[in-house]
Structure formats: C-alpha cells, structure tokens
Amino acid sequence: MSTDPARPRSSLRSAIGRAARRGWAGVEQLVGGFGTAAAALAVLAFVVVTAVTSLVGVGLLAVPAAARTVRALANRERHRLARYGVDLPDLAPPAPGVRGALADRSLRRELGWAVGHGTLGFVLGLLGVLLPFIAVRDLTFVLYWRLLPADPTATSIGVGTVHSTLGALWVSLLGVGWVAVIVGVVPNMARLQSWPARKLLVPDASVDLSMRVAELTSTRAAALDAHAVELRRIERALHDGSQNRLVAVNVLLGAARRALVRHPDEAEAILARAQDAAETALADLRAVARSILPPVLADRGLAGALTGLASASPVPCEAEIDVAGRCAASVEATAYFVAAEALTNVAKHSGARSARLTATLRGGTLRVEVTDDGHGGADARHGSGLDGIRRRIEAYDGVLRLDSPKGGPTILAVELPCGS
Amino acid sequence: MRIVIGEDDALLREGLALLLRAEALDVVATAGDASELLAAIDTHRPDVALVDVRMPPTHTDEGIKAAVEARKRHPKLAILVLSAYVEQAFATELLAGGSSGLGYLLKERVGRVEQFLEALHRVADGGTAIDPDVVTQLLSRTRTDPRLERLSPRERDVLALMAEGLGNAAIAERLVVTDGAVHKHIRSIFAKLDLPPDDENDRRVTAVLRYLEDVRRKQ
Numbered sequence: 001m002s003t004d005p006a007r008p009r010s011s012l013r014s015a016i017g018r019a020a021r022r023g024w025a026g027v028e029q030l031v032g033g034f035g036t037a038a039a040a041l042a043v044l045a046f047v048v049v050t051a052v053t054s055l056v057g058v059g060l061l062a063v064p065a066a067a068r069t070v071r072a073l074a075n076r077e078r079h080r081l082a083r084y085g086v087d088l089p090d091l092a093p094p095a096p097g098v099r100g101a102l103a104d105r106s107l108r109r110e111l112g113w114a115v116g117h118g119t120l121g122f123v124l125g126l127l128g129v130l131l132p133f134i135a136v137r138d139l140t141f142v143l144y145w146r147l148l149p150a151d152p153t154a155t156s157i158g159v160g161t162v163h164s165t166l167g168a169l170w171v172s173l174l175g176v177g178w179v180a181v182i183v184g185v186v187p188n189m190a191r192l193q194s195w196p197a198r199k200l201l202v203p204d205a206s207v208d209l210s211m212r213v214a215e216l217t218s219t220r221a222a223a224l225d226a227h228a229v230e231l232r233r234i235e236r237a238l239h240d241g242s243q244n245r246l247v248a249v250n251v252l253l254g255a256a257r258r259a260l261v262r263h264p265d266e267a268e269a270i271l272a273r274a275q276d277a278a279e280t281a282l283a284d285l286r287a288v289a290r291s292i293l294p295p296v297l298a299d300r301g302l303a304g305a306l307t308g309l310a311s312a313s314p315v316p317c318e319a320e321i322d323v324a325g326r327c328a329a330s331v332e333a334t335a336y337f338v339a340a341e342a343l344t345n346v347a348k349h350s351g352a353r354s355a356r357l358t359a360t361l362r363g364g365t366l367r368v369e370v371t372d373d374g375h376g377g378a379d380a381r382h383g384s385g386l387d388g389i390r391r392r393i394e395a396y397d398g399v400l401r402l403d404s405p406k407g408g409p410t411i412l413a414v415e416l417p418c419g420s
Numbered sequence: 421m422r423i424v425i426g427e428d429d430a431l432l433r434e435g436l437a438l439l440l441r442a443e444a445l446d447v448v449a450t451a452g453d454a455s456e457l458l459a460a461i462d463t464h465r466p467d468v469a470l471v472d473v474r475m476p477p478t479h480t481d482e483g484i485k486a487a488v489e490a491r492k493r494h495p496k497l498a499i500l501v502l503s504a505y506v507e508q509a510f511a512t513e514l515l516a517g518g519s520s521g522l523g524y525l526l527k528e529r530v531g532r533v534e535q536f537l538e539a540l541h542r543v544a545d546g547g548t549a550i551d552p553d554v555v556t557q558l559l560s561r562t563r564t565d566p567r568l569e570r571l572s573p574r575e576r577d578v579l580a581l582m583a584e585g586l587g588n589a590a591i592a593e594r595l596v597v598t599d600g601a602v603h604k605h606i607r608s609i610f611a612k613l614d615l616p617p618d619d620e621n622d623r624r625v626t627a628v629l630r631y632l633e634d635v636r637r638k639q
Contacts, residue, residue, distance in 0.1 A: 236479055239474065239504040239505065240428075240429070240474060240479055240504070243504055243527070244429040244431070244432045244504075244527075245429075245431065245432075246528075247432055247435075247527040247528055247530065247531075248429070248431045248432040248435040250528055250530065250531030251432065251435040251436060251438075251439050251530045251531055252435050252438070252439075253531060254439060254530065254531040254532065254533040254536075255435070255438055255439040255442055255533065257533070258439075258442060258443070258533050259442060266442075270438070273435075273438075277431055277435070280431065
C-alpha cells in the first residue's frame with residue numbers, strides 16, 4: 001500500500017511485473033477461449049446436422065440433445081469468464097422437447113454466441129496459442145540459429161534468411177516485439193474474444209426477472225430462517241436462563257419459609273442465597289433484553305454505536321465507520337455484538353497496544369473488521385464468546401473469518417448480508 | 421427417601437438439593453445432563469428421580485427421553501419431571517406406559533414446598549402427580565365433549581383433582597368436604613363419563629387422563 005518515491009527502480013520493476021502478469025493473464029484467457037471456441041465449432045456442426053436432418057424428420061429426435069449441448073457449452077463459457085470478472089449467471093437446461101428448445105429465447109442468443117465465438121473467438125484463441133511460441137522461438141533464435149540447416153533459417157514472419165549472428169540478433173529483436181505485442185495487445189484481444197459472450201450470454205430480460213424473483217425469494221426465506229433462529233435463541237435464553245434463576249429464587253424462598261418455622265437461624269442464610277439468585281435473574285434478564293436489541297443502536301444508529309464502542313475500548317482504538325444506509329435491525333445488532341466481543345477480546349487477551357475497527361456497507365453487504373497489533377494466537381472455537389457470535393452470524397448467512405497467527409496481528413472480519 | 425436430581429442449571433440444582441435436604445430427604449446424587457443422570461440412577465438406585473425436561477445438548481426434551489429410558493431400566497423407579505412450561509406432548513410421552521410412580525409438574529410448583537413434597541411422596545409411593553395447569557389445559561380443550569357437559573361444577577373440580585393424581589382424602593381436604601362426599605362425586609363422575617368405577621388410585625388417574633386425552637384427540 002505504501003509508496004516510496006525514493007525507490008524508482010522498484011516501482012519500474014513492479015510496473016514490468018504488472019505488465020507481464022497482464023500479458024500472461026491475457027494469453028491464458030485467449031487459450032481458454034480457444035478451447036471453448038473449438039467446442040463451439042463442434043457443437044455448431046452438430047446443430048447444423050440436426051437442423052438439416054430435421055427437414056426430413058429424423059433430426060427432430062436430436063433437437064433436445066442439441067439444445068442441451070448448446071446450453072451446457074454456454075454455461076461452461078459463463079463459468080470460464082466468471083474467473084475474469086465477467087458476471088454471467090448460469091441458465092437452467094432448456095425445457096424438454098422440440099417445442100421447449102424452440103421457445104427458449106436465451107438458446108437462440110446462445111447459438112448466435114456459438115457462431116461468433118466459433119469464428120472470431122477461434123481465430124483470436126489460435127493467435128493466443130501461437131504468439132507465446134513465436135515469441136520464444138524468435139527471442140532465443142540467436143542461441144540456436146547455427147544448429148539449423150542453412151537454407152530455411154528464416155524469421156517467424158517468413159521473410160528473409162539469416163546468415164550471421166547480427167542477422168540472428170535482429171530476429172531476436174523481433175521476439176522482443178512479439179513480447180511487446182503480448183503485453184500490449186493480447187489483453188485487448190482477450191476482451192474482444194469475450195465480447196460475443198458479454199453481449200449474448202446475458203440472460204434474456206424475462207429470464208433475468210424470474211431469476212431475480214427466485215433470488216429474492218431465497219433471501220427472504222433465509223431472512224425468515226434467521227429470524228426464527230433468533231427467536232429460538234431468545235426463547236431459550238428466557239426459559240433456560242432467566243426462568244431457571246427465578247425458579248431458584250422461588251425454591252429458596254420456599255425453603256426459607258419452611259426454615260423459619262423449624263430453624264429460624266438458618267433462614268437468614270437461605271434468604272441471602274435467594275437474594276443472590278434474584279440478582280442473577282435480573283442481570284440475566286438485562287442481558288437477554290440487551291441481546292435482542294442494544295438500546296444504543298436504537299438511540300445512535302449503527303455508526304454511532306460502533307464509534308462509541310471504539311472510544312470506550314480500553315485499548316486505544318481507531319474507528320473508520322462508513323455505513324451510510326440502514327440494515328435490518330437484527331443484522332445491525334449482530335454486527336454490533338461482533339465488534340463489542342472482538343474489542344473485549346482485544347483488551348482481555350491480545351496484549352495489543354492499538355486496535356482498529358472498520359465497518360463498511362457496500363452492495364448490500366455489511367463488513368466489520370477488528371484488527372489489533374497484539375500477540376495473536378486467538379482461537380474462535382476456544383471459548384471467548386466468539387462461538388455464540390459465530391452461530392449468530394451463520395444464522396444470518398454471514399461469514400466470520402479469524403486470522404490470528406502466533407505473534408499477531410489478529411484480524412477478525414465479519415460479512416453480513418444487510419437484509420433490508 | 422433417596423433422590424437423584426437431574427437439572428442442568430447449577431443454581432437451581434443446588435437450590436433443589438438444599439430444599440430437599442432441609443426436609444431430611446436423602447439427595448444421593450445430582451446430574452447436569454441426561455447421560456450423567458442415567459449413570460447416577462444406575463449407580464445409586466434411588467427411589468425417586470427429579471428430572472428437568474430441557475437439558476444439554478439440545479435443550480428440548482432430553483429429560484423426558486431420559487425418564488422413559490430410566491423407567492425401562494428400572495421399572496420400580498419413581499420419576500417426577502419438572503418443566504419450564506406446560507407441553508401436552510411431554511406429559512403424553514411420559515405417561516404413555518401408564519401413570520404409576522410418575523409426575524409432571526411446572527418448575528414453579530417447587531416453591532410451594534408443602535404441595536411439592538406431597539406430590540413427591542405421592543409419586544414415590546407409586547401414585548401420580550400431574551400439574552394443575554396440564555389438567556386445566558386438557559379440560560379447557562375438552563369443553564365441547566357432551567359427556568363432560570353433564571358434570572356439575574363440583575364434579576368438575578373433583579375430576580380435575582383426580583386427574584392431578586390426588587387420592588380421595590387429599591381431594592376431600594382440598595375441597596373442604598368429607599371423604600364420603602368425594603366418594604359420591606367420584607362414583608357420579610364415572611357413571612356420567614361411562615367409565616368403569618375403580619377405587620384403585622393409579623388406574624383411576626390413568627382412566628381419567630386417557631379419557632381427557634381421547635376427547636382432545638377426537639377434536
């Protein structure tokens with residue numbers, strides 16, 4: 001992250017490294033595309049044969065299989081491009097039967113893609129395969145040109161013959177040019193190769209809407225599940241915690257009353273225990289109420305509550321809170337507890353001198369991270385209250401990540417779907 | 421009376437033990453979960469086991485399961501189950517194999533020490549103790565049964581106490597009437613509900629509970 005102007009050489013080196021990586025990634029993408037392009041050609045041949053034989057009736061039997069093959073290949077391409085940051089959702093197999101295949105609008109677009117990818121993509125992919133070989137061949141030409149038979153010692157572009165070391169050096173210079181092409185042009189070729197997919201493999205508008213509905217339905221179901229889990233937690237906390245305390249108070253009071261009749265001197269001790277139990281019950285109730293929704297969240301919102309946590313932390317804690325929107329109250333409460341528990345652990349166990357609390361809300365995901373410069377070695381399973389928090393986070397379909405190598409630093413990161 | 425307590429809440433477990441010991445009852449072991457409880461019962465062979473319904477690991481019905489298992493291993497063992505809330509299914513599961521020497525009470529009943537001890541002794545002597553709330557629930561859900569409609573208010577009171585597992589003398593004491601009057605009410609109830617009259621306390625409770633349960637299921 002830190003940039004140091006006093007070291008231009010290392011920044012040059014890193015620029016070269018970046019360019020090389022970009023070029024290599026482009027080659028990789030092109031070669032992968034070459035594979036699917038070749039497959040697209042084969043599938044197209046299958047489709048054409050099916051279409052032609054359908055004219056005499058026989059091919060109709062193969063239509064569903066052809067449709068499924070096209071869809072499978074398109075999905076494969078969608079998966080492949082996902083690695084390069086092109087977000088194309090998978091489509092379900094086309095409806096069965098000839099009619100299902102013909103009615104599928106996305107399938108027609110996928111066929112269009114197969115034509116584009118099988119031609120343009122194929123040629124670009126082939127170049128992607130050949131370019132590295134040509135570059136290596138020319139770059140190293142100066143090393144091996146003498147070993148070749150005299151006559152066909154030619155450049156990769158097929159012009160001229162080489163009879164001297166100087167000539168061979170020129171060829172190697174050409175190799176440098178190929179490398180420049182790989183670095184400068186290949187990434188754009190890769191983009192061009194994925195262009196038909198980006199245009200045609202996006203789901204049809206109607207499909208997109210129904211997928212969106214399905215997604216919303218499942219997130220809604222998840223939200224309701226999380227809600228049910230939360231209610232069960234509260235029910236349990238009340239029945240197994242607070243109620244048991246109160247039952248204990250009741251039992252002890254009963255015992256005290258009996259003692260008053262028979263051994264009045266023992267009653268005092270029993271009453272004291274009853275009072276202890278009543279106090280525990282009160283503390284329990286307070287904790288349960290607070291665990292449902294910390295009052296500070298309602299008063300000051302998540303950003304205010306988190307800032308408050310940071311400033312109250314015994315270990316100096318820098319807060320960077322960027323939570324513009326609101327999330328579901330239960331999600332905000334969970335995020336708050338994560339931060340509170342993490343900061344408590346920092347103060348109790350880490351031996352840290354400073355800590356950092358960051359919270360962001362981006363694209364419907366609430367991310368909370370607590371970092372400290374302590375001695376690390378924290379364990380999410382080993383007590384420390386993290387276990388309960390993890391279960392709570394999982395109920396909300398969130399992710400908890402604890403990274404705490406021996407010697408530190410410790411990073412606790414939580415991601416929660418905002419759910420609003 | 422030798423007692424084993426199965427209760428996962430430490431504070432409550434100690435409270436129960438303290439109460440019972442103060443009453444000169446012999447608490448021979450306490451357990452924090454179902455398997456500990458079963459082991460303690462196997463080792464100490466108590467007269468009564470006092471069992472919490474919700475225990476680790478799932479905090480649902482471990483106590484009931486343990487009680488049923490303990491009875492299978494030791495048919496003579498009396499079991500009094502304590503529950504945080506009334507759950508008909510718990511009572512039904514517990515009493516599936518008869519009601520002799522079994523009890524199902526809300527936890528808060530323990531505070532009324534005299535009645536709790538009475539219930540404990542009743543269960544230890546092979547009787548039954550069903551929480552009044554369970555009986556009230558059964559009765560309130562069976563209100564539309566035509567045969568129950570035939571009972572007089574007094575007879576309904578007697579029926580409820582019978583269902584709790586109280587014997588004639590205890591019913592008479594609760595309702596402040598003579599034993600003879602209770603006897604008359606009971607005969608009248610059995611006649612109106614078409615149940616065979618039975619003076620044997622245990623079978624009588626079973627018959628009444630089964631009757632109420634049957635009516636409830638038909639609805």
